[in-house]
Amino acid sequence: MTHRPLEEPLRAVRPHPEAHWDRSPTPEEVDPAVLSALLHRHGWQRRGGAPGRYGRWTPPGPGASGTSLLVPESRAFPDSEDLLGEALVALSRSGTPSAREVLVGLAVPSDEIRWWRDVPTGPADATSWTVEEHLRAAARQTLLAGALATRARAGYYGARYRRTAVASLENVLVGSAAGGRRLTAFVPVGTTRPLAVRLHQALYATREAIDYQRATGGMDAFDGAVEAGVSRELTEALIALVRGTEGARIAVEWAPAAGVPEGCAASSEAVEFSPGDLPVLREAGARFLREEPSVPVRITGTVVRMGRSGPRGDGSVRLRVIAGAEIPHLRLTLDEEAYRIAGHAHLVGLPVRVHGRLESRGGFRRLTGATGVVPVQVDEAERDRLMKSLQENLDFFEEACGGD
Secondary structure: OOOOOOOOOOOOOOOOOOOOOOOOOOHHHOOHHHHHHHHHHOOOEEOOOOOOOEEEEEOOOOOOOOOOEEEEOOOOOOOHHHHHHHHHHHHHHOOOHHHHHHHHHHHOOEEEEEEEEOOOOOHHHOOOHHHHHHHHHHHHHHHHHHHHHHHOOOOOOOOOOHHHHHHHHHHOEEOOOEOOOEEEEEEEHHHHHHHHHHHHHHHHHHHHHHHHHHHHOOOHHHHHHHHHOOOHHHHHHHHHHHOOOOOEEEEEEOOOOOOOOOOOOOOOOOEEEOHHHHHHHHHHHHHHHHHOOOEEEEEEEEEEEEEOOOOOOOEEEEEEEEEOOOOOEEEEEEOHHHHHHHHHHHHOOOOEEEEEEEEOOOOOOEEEEEEEEEEOOOOHHHHHHHHHHHHHOHHHHHHHHOOO
């Protein structure tokens, strides 16, 4: 868990990368070798050209012979600037989906994460309109699991680290889902490469753990896979991806402009999962949920809700967490005296500090064994904000605190 003193100032929010998703890159910004690598990655074919000077590339798919790009092999070629400009214009005007993906890869160096689902088709190769929604939802779950694994290693995260993990996905651009069967996410190297690296490692660890279980019947490999980033959140994402298909694949491809990250293979095949893997994934997810331990914490938070069945006795409290754990809110039960302290602290515009254990049951949203409830001093600006919140809910807190 992350602990931060209340008095410590918040870290500055990291700015977005200087990416220009809304325009094509200029010839001066493009490395010919990177452009050629991206064209090859996205299925374009090199069909001749002057060796050592330039190559002629045609897009994938039938009927593409009439369109071609001349791409210099380096800037040493005299007309390289003009050829790059013409290639970029042709890509921006092309109706080929891969052309847009190449332009995105040029605009900001990005690792690419790809999902494929082998789904049954209907007449004229059509698919149900819900298929694309399922693919997008599963892809987002996968990215979130990777983002969580960059924050800490855990078999089950629940509500922990979720807010920062979701925020880290803001820079990720997702392409269109081709018939609900294929989807690509562009993960900027400058801000989000750790996500791609961790997900790459976690996918292979998951595949190896599944194969080990199917060969030996043992689930031990999943325990070690946690260190590689495997979690209940990832197994749930893979279940959502594979369910209702004949199989699914995920691949991570590194940005040509940035090179291969340390400890990763330069090229790797997509990791495949099949419906036969679903029972193992479900068992692993249940195992992670069952075995993730509770965590001792010291929480500082502001009271946002109070309630008890009568004017005396224990009461339940909901806190907005300020420090002590990377979760937004938690619930706890306090004895009569601690409940009164929490209510009075809020009435005078102060948060409280409390010790206890953050329970995995319920997603790490509940604190058990709460002790040592005390008000905490804050600066005037924070106190004024808390008092304003109190004034908006004064009747509720007067009723909740009750007593003398």
